[in-house]
Structure formats: structure tokens, C-alpha cells
Amino acid sequence: MTGAGGTITAVRIVRGGEDVPVDIPRVPAREAAERELSDPMYHEHDPNLLERGLDRFWDWVGDLFAGAAGAAPGGPLGLVVLVLAVVGLGAALWWRLGTPRRAVRSPETLFGGTVRSAADHRAAATAHAEARRWTEAVQERMRALVRSLEDRAVLDPRPGRTADEAAAEAGRLMPAHSDRLRAAARVFDDVTYGGRSADEAGYLSLCALDEDLRATKPLLTAGTSLETAG
Structure with a gap:
């Protein structure tokens, strides 16, 4: 209640279960009330700015899906x-x-630092194929193919040779297989440097090419018009 002198003669403050009558002037009473109401306990359920933003976002997502469903x-x-x-x-x-991959690497050399025979590369390719690791199987079979051509003196052994270079050189001496050689080199580059995955069909195609090349004699002179199976 407010008295004639501008004071609140009977202010009841309820806190902690107690009802305490207090005589206090108007301005201090208002300030005391503001301090009391600023207590976090009165606002613990009010959502903050982040919570309100999340609520609006999820409402928007719900509306979006509801509209799409309709x-x-x-x-x-x-x-x-x-x-x-x-x-x-x-x-x-x-x-x-x-x-x-983020970026395609430039083609590097076909063989690593360890020198292995064509038979070794074929055995490695077979082991990878049995485990259905087609990418590794394709890589090893391509290396076996090129190593076999080097062993037969169709290609000069050259450590820094790339798959594309080997295919181009062998294709000039075995023109009937030049397209398949270029395709095999492209598959090797795709799975080795381009991030592609090989499959069983690609591996079997490379195996067939390897066997066909082993049975083919290269062109040895400019006067030879066709290669013959040996």
C-alpha cells in the first residue's frame, strides 16, 4: 500500500516460503523488486538467442520437407x-x-625401384585377382606385359619408361594390337594416377592382351607388312 508521504507502507516479499511485511520507500522498493526479478531462477526456461535460432532453423527444415512431400x-x-x-x-x-582424388597426378614410371621378372609380376597379379583386388591386379599384369616385351627384345629395357610410352613403342612393332595397347595403358594410368577403380572385366581384358602379345611376332623390318603368330 502507498501512504501519504509517498512510501510503500506494507510491501510483502515472499522468498524461501516466508511472507515478510516490510516498510520501505518507493524508489528503493522498485530497485529491490528489479534486483529480485533479475534473478536467473525466473528466466531459466527462457530460450536464449542460439536456442531461438535453432528452433527457427528446424521449423524451416520441417516446412521444407513438408512442402517437398506435398x-x-x-x-x-x-x-x-x-x-x-x-x-x-x-x-x-x-x-x-x-x-x-583432388588432383590427377602426372604419369610416372611403370616400374618401381625393384626389378622383377614378367613371371613374378604375373604371379602377383594372379594373387591380387584371387583376392578380388582388381586395381592391383591390373597394375601388376600391365607390368608383366611390358616386362615380357623387354625380355623378348621387342622393347629396349628402360627404367624410366611410362605405360603410355611402352604402349606407343610396342604398337609400332605390333600394329594389330596398337589400339588394345593404348587402351591398356589408359586403364593403368586411370587406376594408378587418376583415382579410378579397376574391375574384373578390365583385368581379364589385360590378361588376354598379354597372352596374345606373347604369341605374336613383332615387325622387325620396314618391308614386313603383317605380323604373324608364332
């Missing part, structure tokens, strides 16, 4: 089918093309 043929079920189709398409592209 626009999609078949309603919510149609939206689910559409999402699954997009995910399936992405998975199929990833399986077919492999995991892309």
Missing part, C-alpha cells in the same frame, strides 16, 4: 522413393568411377 508425386512416400533413387544413383556413380 509436391512430390505420391506424397511422403513419393518423396522417400525420390530420395532413395538419388542416393542409389550417387552410389552407382561412385562404384563405377571410384573415389575421385
Whole structure:
């Protein structure tokens, strides 16, 4: 209550279960009330700025999906089918093309620092193929193919040779297989430096080329018009 002198003669402050009458002037009473109401206990359930922002974001996401479900043929079920189709398409592209790398490396040498025979490379390729590691199997079979050509003196042994160079040189001496040699070199570069994944079909194709080259005699002179099987 307010008295004639501008004071609050009976202010009841309830705190901690107690009802305490207090006589206090108006201005100090208002200040005391403001301090009391500023206590965090009165605001512990009020959402802060971040919480309000998150609530609005999730409301927007819900509205977005609700609108998409309404626009999609078949309603919510149609939206689910559409999402699954997009995910399936992405998975199929990833399986077919492999995991892309940030940058494609320039082609490097075909062989590493360790010198191995064609038979060793073929054995390694077979082991990888049996374990269904097609990328490694393709790499080893391509190395076996080129090493075999070097062993037969079709190609001069050259440590720094790349797969593309080997295919181009062998293709000039075995023109009937030049296209397949270039394709094999391209597959080797794709899986070794381009981040692609090889598959069983690519490996079997390379094996067939390796066997065909082993049975083929190269052109030794400019007057020879066709290569013959040996």
C-alpha cells in the first residue's frame, strides 16, 4: 500500500516460503523488486538467442520437407522413393568411377625401384585377382606385359619408361594390337594416377592382351607388312 508521504507502507516479499511485511520507500522498493526479478531462477526456461535460432532453423527444415512431400508425386512416400533413387544413383556413380582424388597426378614410371621378372609380376597379379583386388591386379599384369616385351627384345629395357610410352613403342612393332595397347595403358594410368577403380572385366581384358602379345611376332623390318603368330 502507498501512504501519504509517498512510501510503500506494507510491501510483502515472499522468498524461501516466508511472507515478510516490510516498510520501505518507493524508489528503493522498485530497485529491490528489479534486483529480485533479475534473478536467473525466473528466466531459466527462457530460450536464449542460439536456442531461438535453432528452433527457427528446424521449423524451416520441417516446412521444407513438408512442402517437398506435398509436391512430390505420391506424397511422403513419393518423396522417400525420390530420395532413395538419388542416393542409389550417387552410389552407382561412385562404384563405377571410384573415389575421385583432388588432383590427377602426372604419369610416372611403370616400374618401381625393384626389378622383377614378367613371371613374378604375373604371379602377383594372379594373387591380387584371387583376392578380388582388381586395381592391383591390373597394375601388376600391365607390368608383366611390358616386362615380357623387354625380355623378348621387342622393347629396349628402360627404367624410366611410362605405360603410355611402352604402349606407343610396342604398337609400332605390333600394329594389330596398337589400339588394345593404348587402351591398356589408359586403364593403368586411370587406376594408378587418376583415382579410378579397376574391375574384373578390365583385368581379364589385360590378361588376354598379354597372352596374345606373347604369341605374336613383332615387325622387325620396314618391308614386313603383317605380323604373324608364332
